[in-house]
Amino acid sequence: MKPTGWFQIGWSAEIAPGATKAMKYFGEDMVAFRTEDGKLVVMDAHCKHLGAHLAYGGKVKGDCIACPYHGWEWNSQGANIHVPYQDKPTGAKLRTRHIIERHGIIFMWHDPAGGAPREGWELPDLFTGVPQVPAREEDFYPCYPHAVVDKPGERIHPQMVVENAPDTTHFHFTHGTPECPELLWFDTSDGSWRSEMGFKSPKTKEVALSLYTLAPCISLSFTIFNGQSVKYRLILTATPVDEETSDFRVNYFFPRDPASPDVMPESLRAFARQTVELFEEDARMWRHQIFVQRPVFAKQDIAGYTAMRKWSERFYEAAEGPTPMRAVEAL
The missing domain is CATH 3.90.380.10 (Naphthalene 1,2-dioxygenase Alpha Subunit; Chain A, domain 1)
Structure with missing residues (x-):
């Protein structure tokens, strides 16, 4: 149940700018959110601070999603860029997924080893x-x-x-x-x-x-x-x-x-x-x-x-x- 390739995970119109959606595929919890300027991001769902699920109460701020538990912000590259109650972010990262939106459909690349989309495997x-x-x-x-x-x-x-x-x-x-x-x-x-x-x-x-x-x-x-x-x-x-x-x-x-x-x-x-x-x-x-x-x-x-x-x-x-x-x- 973990083949390599491109997989549909939804439709583009389901996620408006500023919206979030919980997803689970390949046994992994993920959060999808669309930044305020329209970019779709799919990443690991659980904040690396204390494990809150970012899709349940998380807020989109610019190109980031803010954790509903303690306000930690994660950008579209999965990096923690803001902790509200300290001077510097932690440098922690959440894994992001490779996404293509085409024909109004959201496609996600999956490689069991975690690799990027490959030449010759184009959608x-x-x-x-x-x-x-x-x-x-x-x-x-x-x-x-x-x-x-x-x-x-x-x-x-x-x-x-x-x-x-x-x-x-x-x-x-x-x-x-x-x-x-x-x-x-x-x-x-x-x-x-x-x-x-x-x-x-x-x-x-x-x-x-x-x-x-x-x-x-x-x-x-x-x-x-x-x-x-x-x-x-x-x-x-x-x-x-x-x-x-x-x-x-x-x-x-x-x-x-x-x-x-x-x-x-x-x-x-x-x-x-x-x-x-x-x-x-x-x-x-x-x-x-x-x-x-x-x-x-x-x-x-x-x-x-x-x-x-x-x-x-x-x-x-x-x-x-x-x-x-x-x-x-x-x-």
């Missing part, structure tokens, strides 16, 4: 990251707050997010599509998982709807539905909270309606509300599913699933615990 852009179907973000409605699914505290491993990428047959049996798509290609040469599934027209037998997937790590799946009448994008995320649970979120981006470019129409909001059931169709499987280390594959599964499992190994760097291709007994 992709939903609108420019898939060269086959480039788009402009301004042509889509923001996902938050009307087109998101929020499922905190699920007893589901984040690996389940990417296990769907090569899985063509579940569309029919789990989601009820008339036909199963075909996995047209997949590629992991740049460090990410990239693939295309094609839903063929029953009449023409030609691909009528393509589903492109870009997964930069096991916790994120960027998906583009591209057909003549279906053109929307989503980001599915899973972020471990502790050794047993993860927060799952789905973020939908719908093309703007020229008749209502500034306000998402109720028809799209209604569709977005129905996407909760789409998530549940998968989650009802995931909540009771075990991870099969050496699956018995159908012939059409072998190439995609084997590539997926091999690719996902790179994100499990912690010394302890099993990985998708290696059982714990072998460690």
Whole structure:
């Protein structure tokens, strides 16, 4: 439950300038706060003086958060810069996290060893990251707050997010599509998982709807539905909270309606509300599913699933615990 990569920890609009929020991910208590000039900061939650949680009663002052217990101030770099009742600060530091805000979503880098984001592990852009179907973000409605699914505290491993990428047959049996798509290609040469599934027209037998997937790590799946009448994008995320649970979120981006470019129409909001059931169709499987280390594959599964499992190994760097291709007994 401690893979390396980028993870969603919330939405930007949840934290206004001067606001704070308590968070817990990877078994660690954190405080998020936005400075008065708009910078988002995420750091260790507990003041190093006597352990107060900075999110509960802490006040934002400029680019600092002041402890509610004794007023010690910690700046956006995590440094103690002010103790109200002595001449000099202590020099103590709280660990800060590497944050990217993109598409109205807050992403946090996690490395079990505490390292910084690495070259070659960049967070992709939903609108420019898939060269086959480039788009402009301004042509889509923001996902938050009307087109998101929020499922905190699920007893589901984040690996389940990417296990769907090569899985063509579940569309029919789990989601009820008339036909199963075909996995047209997949590629992991740049460090990410990239693939295309094609839903063929029953009449023409030609691909009528393509589903492109870009997964930069096991916790994120960027998906583009591209057909003549279906053109929307989503980001599915899973972020471990502790050794047993993860927060799952789905973020939908719908093309703007020229008749209502500034306000998402109720028809799209209604569709977005129905996407909760789409998530549940998968989650009802995931909540009771075990991870099969050496699956018995159908012939059409072998190439995609084997590539997926091999690719996902790179994100499990912690010394302890099993990985998708290696059982714990072998460690």
